[in-house]
Amino acid sequence: MKYKRILLKLSGEALMGNRQYGIDPERLAEYAQDIKTITDKGVQVAIVIGGGNIFRGVAGASNGMDRVQGDHMGMLATVINGLALQSALEDAQIPTRLQTAIKINEVAEPFIRRKAMRHLEKGRVVIFGGGTGNPYFTTDSAAVLRAIEIEADVILKGTRVDGIYNTDPEKDSSAIKFNSISFDDVLKKGLKVMDTTAFTLSQENNLPIIVFDMNKPGNLLKVVSGEAIGTEVNI
Numbered sequence: 001m002k003y004k005r006i007l008l009k010l011s012g013e014a015l016m017g018n019r020q021y022g023i024d025p026e027r028l029a030e031y032a033q034d035i036k037t038i039t040d041k042g043v044q045v046a047i048v049i050g051g052g053n054i055f056r057g058v059a060g061a062s063n064g065m066d067r068v069q070g071d072h073m074g075m076l077a078t079v080i081n082g083l084a085l086q087s088a089l090e091d092a093q094i095p096t097r098l099q100t101a102i103k104i105n106e107v108a109e110p111f112i113r114r115k116a117m118r119h120l121e122k123g124r125v126v127i128f129g130g131g132t133g134n135p136y137f138t139t140d141s142a143a144v145l146r147a148i149e150i151e152a153d154v155i156l157k158g159t160r161v162d163g164i165y166n167t168d169p170e171k172d173s174s175a176i177k178f179n180s181i182s183f184d185d186v187l188k189k190g191l192k193v194m195d196t197t198a199f200t201l202s203q204e205n206n207l208p209i210i211v212f213d214m215n216k217p218g219n220l221l222k223v224v225s226g227e228a229i230g231t232e233v234n235i
Contacts, residue, residue, distance in 0.1 A: 002226030007147035051077025071135035082129035101133030140198035158214025163231035
């Protein structure tokens with residue numbers, strides 16, 4: 001395996017499968033099996049998951065809701081998704097811990113860096129819920145922050161497209177895919193990989209990002225093995 005410890009970033013929308021909202025158990029089971037293929041090979045896996053399939057704070061704010069209140073609702077949505085993913089992983093016989101940035105002691109452990117790293121060393125998958133615990137920060141920012149804290153080798157951003165393109169490949173059939181691209185070029189071209197705060201934090205800490213299609217079974221193993229799947233953003 002090319003990477004020993006990874007941070008896998010999943011969007012909340014990815015859990016919807018073909019549904020309009022909510023969580024698709026079949027999609028969860030597929031993800032759990034993909035994750036099992038790499039944990040069985042000794043890869044340490046941490047996961048940050050979004051909440052957009054349940055609630056998105058920015059959307060709530062655009063409809064007149066207080067932004068801080070909306071973001072707190074979004075944080076709780078990520079905890080719901082974390083619990084669902086934890087259940088699917090444990091059904092696949094993968095030991096799992098859910099840690100949250102906001103205290104919900106009856107549901108999950110609070111985030112403690114040393115404890116998270118110890119779980120990873122013991123072969124447990126650690127899911128980080130609740131974002132950063134702060135409004136106005138996205139789960140992309142949470143993913144980069146946690147990856148740096150646990151000393152991950154790479155951030156793997158699992159999406160429904162197979163990499164980074166110069167335009168939206170779902171809208172433009174002539175879109176050109178980048179196999180690899182530098183942080184500076186992403187910023188110069190105005191490409192949307194992560195929000196600016198998260199992306200800059202990753203760049204400053206020399207933490208590579210790989211964007212790939214998580215919905216194709218086997219892709220996660222290929223990425224962790226070092227195959228040229230998706231697009232790598234690096235220095």
